[in-house]
Amino acid sequence: MKDHIHFITKDGFIFTTKGDVHDEQQVRSAALYRVSTSGKRELHGINYEKETDELGMGWLRNAKLDYCVQDEIGPRILIPTKDITDIFDPFSVFDFVKWKTKDTQWKRLVDELEKVFPREDIGFIGSYLVGFPSLDSDLDIVIRGKDNLTIAKQEIDNLRSRLGAVQTLDSWREKVSLKKYHAVFNSDFNDFTEMIKRRWSTIRTSEFMLKLRFAYKSHEIPNPIFRHPQGERTITGNVLVDEGVNFMPRVFTLMSHDHQTYHVFTYFWDYSFCVAKGDRVSVRASLFDENKLLLKDPKEHGIRFIHEN
Numbered sequence: 606m607k608d609h610i611h612f613i614t615k616d617g618f619i620f621t622t623k624g625d626v627h628d629e630q631q632v633r634s635a636a637l638y639r640v641s642t643s644g645k646r647e648l649h650g651i652n653y654e655k656e657t658d659e660l661g662m663g664w665l666r667n668a669k670l671d672y673c674v675q676d677e678i679g680p681r682i683l684i685p686t687k688d689i690t691d692i693f694d695p696f697s698v699f700d701f702v703k704w705k706t707k708d709t710q711w712k713r714l715v716d717e718l719e720k721v722f723p724r725e726d727i728g729f730i731g732s733y734l735v736g737f738p739s740l741d742s743d744l745d746i747v748i749r750g751k752d753n754l755t756i757a758k759q760e761i762d763n764l765r766s767r768l769g770a771v772q773t774l775d776s777w778r779e780k781v782s783l784k785k786y787h788a789v790f791n792s793d794f795n796d797f798t799e800m801i802k803r804r805w806s807t808i809r810t811s812e813f814m815l816k817l818r819f820a821y822k823s824h825e826i827p828n829p830i831f832r833h834p835q836g837e838r839t840i841t842g843n844v845l846v847d848e849g850v851n852f853m854p855r856v857f858t859l860m861s862h863d864h865q866t867y868h869v870f871t872y873f874w875d876y877s878f879c880v881a882k883g884d885r886v887s888v889r890a891s892l893f894d895e896n897k898l899l900l901k902d903p904k905e906h907g908i909r910f911i912h913e914n
Contacts, residue, residue: 611693631683635659679901695728794907835892871900
């Protein structure tokens, strides 16, 4: 199961995959939509309400405890493949989305994206993928491939200019984002204000705001394995490589003050674009093997930025 694929379980819950590498006969996931009689979205005669639970620490724990796992690599949602009844591929719905958005504020954006990226590498997730978008639904976009990531970084300023867009969040949206992040993660060991500034793919106009997401092509998928836990660490250093923060799991390379190289991993969505090359940061995480730092605990782990005078 590839990253960003959505699926329905036998109980009617709707999930999305997290990353491309999964346990045998299980899919690492985040819960997106729960069955609700008061929900305004409808699929196959069932009403849904959007309420994301990315770690299995929210509503899903009460609804389906056996999907929620807590082990040495952190809280996770693991869905048995035998429970999956329907699958939605983000890269199979371009024509539907283009038709569905032709009379909306999204039309110009979709047209502009098609000029920059190959159509087959433009995907859509969320309500447009599942098939129950409303007039006020966001358009959630994912671009496939490292080659297209390079193109995106080269073209994003031109794309924003043609759309009359900016990169920054307004103060209201930033406040809402920070409130959401702090409700799930800790603010003691995280600096989400700085992380938000590093969202280079944000596109905000007077009508909408979104960020481009990215997914690996099949031959690009890494396979991080965490074998030998070494305890908790706080490591300070400089970010050497940041390409991986655009994908899931988020990963970047850190050089510590004593010239040790670490690969820092997190599956938390809200750490997307969390750092940039050249940043000096302090990472609080679990050490695995000799050089893998895994941010696995939303209450105890995090990334803070160090600003030199």
